[in-house]
Amino acid sequence: MSELDLSPLLHRLESYHSQGRTALLPALHDAQQLYGYIPKPAAEAIAQALNVPLAEVFGVIEFYSLFYSQPVGKTVIHICNDPACALAGSETLFKQIRFHQEASPADSPQSALTIEMAPCLGLCEHAPAALVQGQPIARADRQTWQDLVSGKGERPSSVLGGTVSILTANCGLGHTVELSEYLDLGGYQALRKALRTPPRQIIEEIKAAGLVGRGGAAFPTGLKWEAAADAPSEVKYVVCNADEAEPGTFKDRVLMEDDPHSILEGMLIAGYAIGAQKGYIYIRGEYWFPYQAMKNAVEEAREAGFLGSNILDTEFNFEIEIRRGAGAYICGEETALFESIEGKRGFPRLKPPFPTTQGLFGKPTVINNVETLANVPVIIRKGASHYRKLGTEKSPGSKLFCLSGDVVRPGLYEVPFGIPFHHLLFDLAGGVRPGHHFQAALFGGAAGAFATTDHLNVRLTFEDLKEAGLPLGSGVITVFDETRDLRDICLRLARFFAEESCGKCYPCQMGTQRQFEIMERIVRGEIHKEDWERLQDVGWTMTDSSLCGLGQTAASAILSAMKHFPHLFQTV
Amino acid sequence: MSDTIRITIDQTTVQAAAGSTILQAAREAGISIPTICYHDHCTANGLCRICVVEVEGARTLQPACVVQIRDGMVIHTRSERVIRSRRTIFELLASTVDLSESPEIQAMIHEYHADVYRYPDAETRLPAVIDDNPMYIRDYAKCILCWRCVQVCAEDAQYTYAINFSGRGYETQISTFYEIPMPESTCVFCGQCVGVCPTGALKPKRQWLLEMGYTPDEIMNLTRSQRQRRKRREEISANPS
Ligand SMILES: Cc1cc2nc3c(=O)[nH]c(=O)nc-3n(C[C@H](O)[C@H](O)[C@H](O)COP(=O)(O)O)c2cc1C
Ligand code: SF4
Ligand code: SF4
Ligand code: FES
Ligand code: FES
Numbered sequence: 001m002s003e004l005d006l007s008p009l010l011h012r013l014e015s016y017h018s019q020g021r022t023a024l025l026p027a028l029h030d031a032q033q034l035y036g037y038i039p040k041p042a043a044e045a046i047a048q049a050l051n052v053p054l055a056e057v058f059g060v061i062e063f064y065s066l067f068y069s070q071p072v073g074k075t076v077i078h079i080c081n082d083p084a085c086a087l088a089g090s091e092t093l094f095k096q097i098r099f100h101q102e103a104s105p106a107d108s109p110q111s112a113l114t115i116e117m118a119p120c121l122g123l124c125e126h127a128p129a130a131l132v133q134g135q136p137i138a139r140a141d142r143q144t145w146q147d148l149v150s151g152k153g154e155r156p157s158s159v160l161g162g163t164v165s166i167l168t169a170n171c172g173l174g175h176t177v178e179l180s181e182y183l184d185l186g187g188y189q190a191l192r193k194a195l196r197t198p199p200r201q202i203i204e205e206i207k208a209a210g211l212v213g214r215g216g217a218a219f220p221t222g223l224k225w226e227a228a229a230d231a232p233s234e235v236k237y238v239v240c241n242a243d244e245a246e247p248g249t250f251k252d253r254v255l256m257e258d259d260p261h262s263i264l265e266g267m268l269i270a271g272y273a274i275g276a277q278k279g280y281i282y283i284r285g286e287y288w289f290p291y292q293a294m295k296n297a298v299e300e301a302r303e304a305g306f307l308g309s310n311i312l313d314t315e316f317n318f319e320i321e322i323r324r325g326a327g328a329y330i331c332g333e334e335t336a337l338f339e340s341i342e343g344k345r346g347f348p349r350l351k352p353p354f355p356t357t358q359g360l361f362g363k364p365t366v367i368n369n370v371e372t373l374a375n376v377p378v379i380i381r382k383g384a385s386h387y388r389k390l391g392t393e394k395s396p397g398s399k400l401f402c403l404s405g406d407v408v409r410p411g412l413y414e415v416p417f418g419i420p421f422h423h424l425l426f427d428l429a430g431g432v433r434p435g436h437h438f439q440a441a442l443f444g445g446a447a448g449a450f451a452t453t454d455h456l457n458v459r460l461t462f463e464d465l466k467e468a469g470l471p472l473g474s475g476v477i478t479v480f481d482e483t484r485d486l487r488d489i490c491l492r493l494a495r496f497f498a499e500e501s502c503g504k505c506y507p508c509q510m511g512t513q514r515q516f517e518i519m520e521r522i523v524r525g526e527i528h529k530e531d532w533e534r535l536q537d538v539g540w541t542m543t544d545s546s547l548c549g550l551g552q553t554a555a556s557a558i559l560s561a562m563k564h565f566p567h568l569f570q571t572v
Numbered sequence: 573m574s575d576t577i578r579i580t581i582d583q584t585t586v587q588a589a590a591g592s593t594i595l596q597a598a599r600e601a602g603i604s605i606p607t608i609c610y611h612d613h614c615t616a617n618g619l620c621r622i623c624v625v626e627v628e629g630a631r632t633l634q635p636a637c638v639v640q641i642r643d644g645m646v647i648h649t650r651s652e653r654v655i656r657s658r659r660t661i662f663e664l665l666a667s668t669v670d671l672s673e674s675p676e677i678q679a680m681i682h683e684y685h686a687d688v689y690r691y692p693d694a695e696t697r698l699p700a701v702i703d704d705n706p707m708y709i710r711d712y713a714k715c716i717l718c719w720r721c722v723q724v725c726a727e728d729a730q731y732t733y734a735i736n737f738s739g740r741g742y743e744t745q746i747s748t749f750y751e752i753p754m755p756e757s758t759c760v761f762c763g764q765c766v767g768v769c770p771t772g773a774l775k776p777k778r779q780w781l782l783e784m785g786y787t788p789d790e791i792m793n794l795t796r797s798q799r800q801r802r803k804r805r806e807e808i809s810a811n812p813s
Contacts, residue, residue, distance in 0.1 A: 040750050053733030054749035062738045350618050501741035506620045510664035513742040517693040541660035544633045545621040
C-alpha cells in the first residue's frame with residue numbers, strides 16, 4: 001500500500017480527543033471522507049486518539065454498512081431495492097448500471113464505481129431513488145447513465161398534499177425555512193411561552209393534548225416526559241430520533257429539510273420540561289441534506305441565543321449536538337441509537353431499565369421522533385384544547401402519511417386523524433395508477449402489515465387501525481395494484497430484515513435469514529408444502545422471543561400476507 | 573424489608589427471593605429451564621432466548637435468565653408458545669452451526685424433538701479453521717455467538733480486548749482487529765476464552781492436532797517454529813530497541 005498521509009486525520013482527531021469514545025462515529029466518517037474507506041492505520045490512529053480498543057473499533061466499522069474497511073470505488077452508488085423503488089423499476093436500473101460499468105474500459109472512471117443495492121433511502125415518493133456519493137437522486141431512471149454516475153440529476157423536492165397544514169405549514173416552499181423567516185412565521189413563540197410556564201405545566205399540557213409518539217411505538221409523549229422529569233439526576237438528555245429508515249417512510253426527511261427550526265423548538269421545550277441541558281439529533285447517514293439543514297439551523301439558533309446559556313434571558317441552558325448514523329436500520333431502535341451515539345455497535349439493550357431512567361450515557365433520557373417533536377410547538381403555542389379540535393378523542397391532532405408505490409400522486413400527506421383510508425388514497429392522492437385497481441397496501445413499512453380491499457373504509461386513527469390489525473407505525477402506506485406479485489414484496493421485506501438484523505439474539509439473527517431463504521425459493525416458484533409451517537414457526541418465534549422490536553416485527557408483513565392471501569404460499 | 577415474594581410457576585405457588593431472576597427462582601423450585609448463552613461468570617445478555625417463558629400479562633415471551641421476578645407473577649415454563657419457540661430456535665441453530673461437539677445442546681435438541689433437517693435451504697456457516705498461533709485454534713463453523721469469549725477477553729475478566737465482532741446479523745463472526753493473526757493482536761494467551769467456549773469453536777491446539785491423528789512428538793515439531801516466533805516477538809516488545 002502506498003504511504004497514507006494521516007496528518008489531515010490526526011488534525012481532525014485533535015478536536016475529538018476530549019470527547020473520547022462518543023466521537024467514534026464522527027471520526028470514522030471523517031476518515032472515510034478523507035480516504036474513501038477506513039484504512040487500517042487510520043483506524044489505529046482513531047483507536048489511539050479516542051482510547052478505544054482496536055478490536056472494538058473494527059467491530060464498529062463492521063457493524064455499519066456505510067463504513068468500509070476495504071478500498072471501494074472512487075464513486076459509490078446506492079440503488080434502492082425496497083418496495084416503492086422496486087415497483088418503479090429499480091432492479092432494471094441496477095442491472096443497466098452494472099452492464100455499462102462492465103462494458104467500460106478498465107481505466108475509465110466508470111470502472112472505479114462501486115454499485116450497491118441499498119435498503120430504502122427515504123426517497124420513496126421519488127422512486128426509483130439512488131444515492132451517488134451520498135447525494136440523493138430522484139427518479140434515477142430518467143437520468144442518462146453518464147449523468148447518473150457523475151452525480152448529476154434531479155434533487156428530490158418535497159411533494160405535499162392533504163387537507164390541513166399544521167406540521168407542514170412551513171414545508172414545501174421550495175427552500176429551507178431559515179431562522180429569520182421562521183421568526184416571521186411565528187417561530188420560537190412557543191419557546192418564549194414555555195419558558196414563562198413552570199416545567200410541570202408544560203408536561204400537563206402535552207398530556208392534555210393527548211400527543212402520542214410518531215416513531216412507531218405510539219407511546220404517550222406526556223407520560224414519557226413525566227417519567228424523565230421525575231427521574232432523580234442532575235444530567236438528563238433529550239434525543240431526537242431522526243434515523244428514519246423504516247422502508248416507505250420519508251416524513252422526517254421533509255420536516256428536517258424544509259422546517260428544521262420547528263424540530264429544534266420542540267427539543268428545546270422538551271429539554272426545559274424535563275430539566276435537561278443537552279440534546280442530540282441522530283440523523284441517518286443517508287440523509288445528507290437533512291443533516292445540512294439541521295446543522296445550519298443549530299448554528300443559527302446558537303448565534304441568535306436560542307441555544308446556549310441563559311436562553312431568552314432565563315436560567316435555561318441547552319445545547320444540541322448532531323450525530324450521523326452510518327447505515328443501520330436497527331439504530332432507529334432507541335437503545336441501539338444510544339449505543340451508537342456512545343460509539344459502539346448498534347446492539348439494542350435489554351429493557352428494563354428504560355430510557356427515561358437509564359438512557360443515553362446511563363442518564364434519564366427522553367427520546368422522541370422528529371414528527372413528535374414538531375407537534376410540541378404547535379401544542380404549546382395554541383394550547384391543548386385547540387390542538388384537540390382535530391382528530392379523535394384517542395388520536396388527537398394531525399398525522400403525516402407517506403404514500404408511495406402504485407399511487408397517482410405519491411407524497412407526504414397531512415390529514416386530521418380519523419379520515420377513512422379510501423379518502424386519502426382516492427380523493428387526495430389520486431387513487432391507484434391509471435388503468436389499474438387496488439390490490440393491497442402495506443401499512444407501517446417493513447415492520448407493518450398488508451391492508452386489503454376489505455380495509456378501504458378503515459378510519460386512520462390509532463384505535464381503528466389497531467382493531468383492524470393494521471399498524472399505523474410511522475405513517476407508511478405503500479400501495480400495490482392488481483398486477484403486483486405480493487410474494488416479491490415479501491421477499492424484499494425478508495431481505496431487508498436479514499440485512500438489517502443486528503445479530504444479537506438468536507431468533508432474529510437466524511430467523512430472518514431462514515425466512516429470506518424460504519421466500520427466495522417461493523418466489524422462484526418452488527413451493528414446498530412444508531413451507532407454510534416453516535414460515536409460521538420462524539415468524540412466530542421471532543415475534544414472540546426476539547430481544548427487540550426489529551425481530552418482533554420481522555415476520556409481521558409476511559404473516560399478514562399469509563393470512564390475507566394464503567394461496568400465494570401454497571402448492572397448487 | 574420483605575425478602576421473599578410469591579410467584580406462581582407452572583401452577584405451583586412458591587416463595588422466592590426478591591431480586592432473583594425467573595431462572596433462579598425456577599431452579600429453587602426444582603423446575604428446570606434450558607439455557608445456552610447464560611453462564612454464571614459472564615454478563616447475561618439474553619442472546620439465545622432458549623430460556624424464554626410465558627409470563628401472564630406480557631406481550632412477548634420473557635428470557636428467564638435476565639428477567640427479575642415480581643410479586644404475584646404467573647409464569648408458564650412449558651406452554652405451547654414456549655415449546656414452539658425453543659424447538660424453532662434449536663432448529664435454526666442446527667441448520668446454521670456445526671453442533672457436533674456440543675453434546676449438551678444436542679441433548680436438548682433431542683428432548684425438544686427438534687428436527688435438525690427442518691430447513692433444507694439453509695446456508696450454513698462454514699468459515700475455514702483459523703490456525704494462527706501455537707496455543708489454540710478458532711473454528712468458527714462451530715461458533716454459536718454466545719459472546720462469552722469476547723466478554724472474558726474484555727470487562728468480564730481479562731481487559732485485553734483482543735477480539736470483537738466482524739459483520740452483523742447472520743454474517744456476524746468473532747474477529748480480531750482487521751482480522752489480524754492472534755499473535756499480532758493484544759491477546760496475552762491467557763486461555764480464558766478457550767475455557768468458556770461451549771462448542772469446541774475455540775480449542776487448545778494440542779487437542780485439535782491429537783484429534784486429527786498427530787502424535788505428541790509430531791505436535792511438538794509442528795508448533796515449535798510458531799512458539800519461537802512468538803518468543804521473539806515478546807523479546808522485541810520487552811526491549812524495543
Ligand atoms: C427496529 C426499530 C427501528 C426504529 N426506527 C425508528 C426511527 O427510525 N425513528 C423513530 O422515531 N423511531 C424508531 N423506532 C422507535 C424508537 O425505538 C422509539 O420508540 C421512538 O423513537 C420513540 O419516539 P416517539 O415516542 O416520539 O415515537 C424504531 C424501533 C425499532 C424497534
Ligand atoms: S431482534 Fe434482531 S435486531 Fe433486535 S436484538 Fe435481536 S438480532 Fe438484534
Ligand atoms: S467462539 Fe465459543 S465462546 Fe466465542 S462466541 Fe463462539 S461459541 Fe461463544
Ligand atoms: S427510497 Fe426506495 S423504497 Fe424508499
Ligand atoms: S439463556 Fe437466557 S437468553 Fe440465553
